[in-house]
Amino acid sequence: MLDFGRAARRSKHPYLPSSGRRCGFCIFSLWVLFHGLLLSSTPSIASDWDEIEKDPSGPYAWLGSFGENLRISTDISVRPAIRYSNAPQGDYVSAVGFLGIDLFKVFTSSKGDWGTLIVQPYVTKLNNLKNHPNIFADPHSGKMIYRIVSFNYTGLTRGGLNVRVGHLEIPFGLEHVINTNGTLRDYSHARNFGLKSDWGASLNGHLSGLEYECSATRGTGQSLHAEGSPFLFSGRVGTDRRPNLNFGLSALFGETEGQVGDIERSRLGIDVIYDWRQITVLGEVCAGRTGGDEVFYTMFEFDWNNPAETILLFSQNRLIRMDQNLGPRDEFSTSLGARASVGANLHLSAIWSQSFLNPPGVDSGSLTLQTRLRF
Numbered sequence: 001m002l003d004f005g006r007a008a009r010r011s012k013h014p015y016l017p018s019s020g021r022r023c024g025f026c027i028f029s030l031w032v033l034f035h036g037l038l039l040s041s042t043p044s045i046a047s048d049w050d051e052i053e054k055d056p057s058g059p060y061a062w063l064g065s066f067g068e069n070l071r072i073s074t075d076i077s078v079r080p081a082i083r084y085s086n087a088p089q090g091d092y093v094s095a096v097g098f099l100g101i102d103l104f105k106v107f108t109s110s111k112g113d114w115g116t117l118i119v120q121p122y123v124t125k126l127n128n129l130k131n132h133p134n135i136f137a138d139p140h141s142g143k144m145i146y147r148i149v150s151f152n153y154t155g156l157t158r159g160g161l162n163v164r165v166g167h168l169e170i171p172f173g174l175e176h177v178i179n180t181n182g183t184l185r186d187y188s189h190a191r192n193f194g195l196k197s198d199w200g201a202s203l204n205g206h207l208s209g210l211e212y213e214c215s216a217t218r219g220t221g222q223s224l225h226a227e228g229s230p231f232l233f234s235g236r237v238g239t240d241r242r243p244n245l246n247f248g249l250s251a252l253f254g255e256t257e258g259q260v261g262d263i264e265r266s267r268l269g270i271d272v273i274y275d276w277r278q279i280t281v282l283g284e285v286c287a288g289r290t291g292g293d294e295v296f297y298t299m300f301e302f303d304w305n306n307p308a309e310t311i312l313l314f315s316q317n318r319l320i321r322m323d324q325n326l327g328p329r330d331e332f333s334t335s336l337g338a339r340a341s342v343g344a345n346l347h348l349s350a351i352w353s354q355s356f357l358n359p360p361g362v363d364s365g366s367l368t369l370q371t372r373l374r375f
Contacts, residue, residue: 114155
């Protein structure tokens with residue numbers, strides 16, 4: 001079961017003037033209200049993309065053929081957090097709010113399905129988030145974030161070769177297998193090589209019991225605009241996800257946009273997933289370079305799901321080692337998390353995290369809660 005489903009450098013929206021952003025936000029809010037009214041008398045829409053019911057008489061029949069095999073969900077979530085650190089900023093309380101739309105459309109013909117469209121725009125608002133991503137202007141700013149906005153053309157072959165274009169997730173490691181968008185789980189894409197999703201294109205499909213995706217992307221995250229000339233090539237080849245044991249090999253190289261110039265990055269990695277009854281064990285190891293520093297990253301996760309898959313308990317341990325000019329530096333972090341689904345629409349989550357540095361430096365930790373409503 002998939003988990004329910006970060007970033008440009010400039011503080012302003014790269015496509016709209018400030019008045020256009022305000023107008024866009026108003027239109028977006030009106031759509032959320034309209035969508036809630038539309039669905040108030042209809043059954044709940046499944047949150048798992050694999051469970052879409054192809055029903056031409058559903059709530060979007062008024063859209064004609066486009067309304068067939070279409071699912072649109074409104075997604076509202078709030079994340080309050082207590083953050084503590086021995087840094088000068090000390091301990092503080094923060095919160096992040098999300099208001100978004102999750103659109104999934106399957107295009108089909110008499111010969112079968114030939115494409116899928118995913119559109120996920122989210123208004124994201126920070127409140128006192130001092131250690132915020134660079135795409136936000138300050139700890140209290142807000143921004144329209146595009147998680148996934150892509151079209152996957154599947155009409156070339158019977159799944160052997162597909163073409164995906166748009167704003168897509170970087171195909172690398174466990175994040176490519178387990179969708180953590182909108183959840184408190186994280187496999188450190190942004191921390192490891194700077195981006196979780198990017199604008200570009202990919203080739204993907206299934207061949208001889210293997211699945212693959214190879215992408216060429218802009219290297220900028222949220223914005224298509226760049227001061228320099230970043231680029232990113234990445235790919236993952238893995239075994240079929242359906243057996244209890246599956247693994248994948250990933251590679252990445254290129255340059256991503258930084259605060260001061262482009263940053264060279266390269267990674268080679270392997271990931272493994274093993275399911276046994278209600279227990280899942282996940283691991284990922286990768287190594288490479290960031291700028292002139294050698295980087296080694298390893299992550300281990302242990303999960304438990306109840307039989308109905310409405311409760312998830314998980315623990316994560318990760319180590320990031322960087323061999324810098326001044327010597328090696330290790331960052332170890334551990335996390336304990338839980339998620340519970342209350343009916344089809346309400347999801348409650350919590351995660352505690354603590355990180356340590358060697359040689360000693362700034363140690364930090366947090367307790368984050370999330371209330372998420374999808375309808």
